[in-house]
Amino acid sequence: MVSIGNFFFKYRNVLFIFLYLALFIPSPHIFTEAKFGSDYYLWPISLGLIITVSGQLIRGLTIGLAYIVRGGQNKKVYAEKLVTEGIFNHCRNPLYVGNILMLLGVGILANSVLFVCILMPLFLFIYQAIVLAEEHFLRNKFGTDFVRYCERVNRWWINWSGIRRTFSGMRFNIRRWILKEYNTQFVWLVGITLILLIYYPQVTSNDNDFRNLLIIVFLTALTAVYLFVRYLKKSGRMVD
Template sequence: MVKIGNFFFRTRNYLFPVFYVFLFLPFTRISENYATVFFIGLAVAIVGQLVRMLTIGLVYIVRGGRNRRIYADGLVTDGLFSHCRNPMYVGNILLIIGISILSNSLFAVLVMIPLFIFIYQAIVRAEEAYLGNSYGGGFDVYCAKVNRWIPELKGIGTTFKENDFNLKKVAFKEYNTSYLWMLGAVLLLAYNTNWLKTKLTLENEGIYFIAAIALLTLLYFSIRFFKKRERRLKRQKLAAEQIA
């Protein structure tokens, strides 16, 4: 399982484009009542997004990998990590479940969701093997106190009080994921209401889809611009300090 997890960790960036393609393939529908399906899926996806935002905004763990290998610069047990060992992956799974439901694709629900749950389970096993080897007894004590997947909500109010929520950090770290799934939701709504299956015009509901896509894209590039500007200013400040 650890070897499988390491493989998926290295290739995880290629999985989501494949996932997106399958969402638009003409498989059997979940229901003909698409409005209900869409809002259920949207609600689940929003919960997943909120979990990711709270994880990043309170106490974020740097576990993004190094040279396509699992890496962590410390054992973080505060924030949402004091209630669940993998809150980011919980958020990811909820996003995938939500998007799969609102796609109205029975294949996505019956195949893609179980597949991604397996993938994340394997990645978590690989990460835990790394953390166990790196932090030994400390990680074992943490595992004994905190669930791998099911969040323990006891004390969540205290967690929010003891940790300041950093909205800017959330925006800078989460804008890409947020843009992709929200754009996907808009496109799936257009696809399932037959707008993408016919001609692309500005008539009727078409203007609303185009406006939503334009707004999301504007927000995406705005946040991207400010993030890059902040990085550039930090580099300039550091260079000035080194010269001084």
């Protein structure tokens, strides 16, 4: 599993691109009009948005409180120090938990059996392998410190006990959240926008012209914000 995890660690960013594109592969529906009535579409929209937004909130809180270098080094697992502050004090892999919830949520939002029942289990297997590879590296580098951390903190399940104390003892770095997350936010929001407006004509009262206008407006606005933040980062006008 460690070797499998090291392999997928190199290509995990490509994996996300594939998964977002897979949201638009034709698939049988989880929620159907035959089973849930004429308002069936409210189920995937409401449930999907709740789950995917929860995932993004977990990612945001994690990065804003205590950032961990996620890119590795030379496409290999790497860490300069053992980060145990912030949300990492309540879960060993809160960023991955956030990613899982974000993807599961958009899969439900897309109402896709293919995505939720086939691609998500595959994604979970790959993530488990990546985490085992990371833990193998951390255990070798940090020894008993990491072992004690593992004994105290869950790998996947977030323990919310003491979370108020964590928040009160740290400052949320909103600039770091913006600079580190703007790529993820952009892709995520574009995906949600396209799913809502393409898959659910009910949202725009089946008015195709209005739907197409909304797609253009939202995508233009999101792209403009993305390019502006990217400019601020690359020019050094905004630093964390």
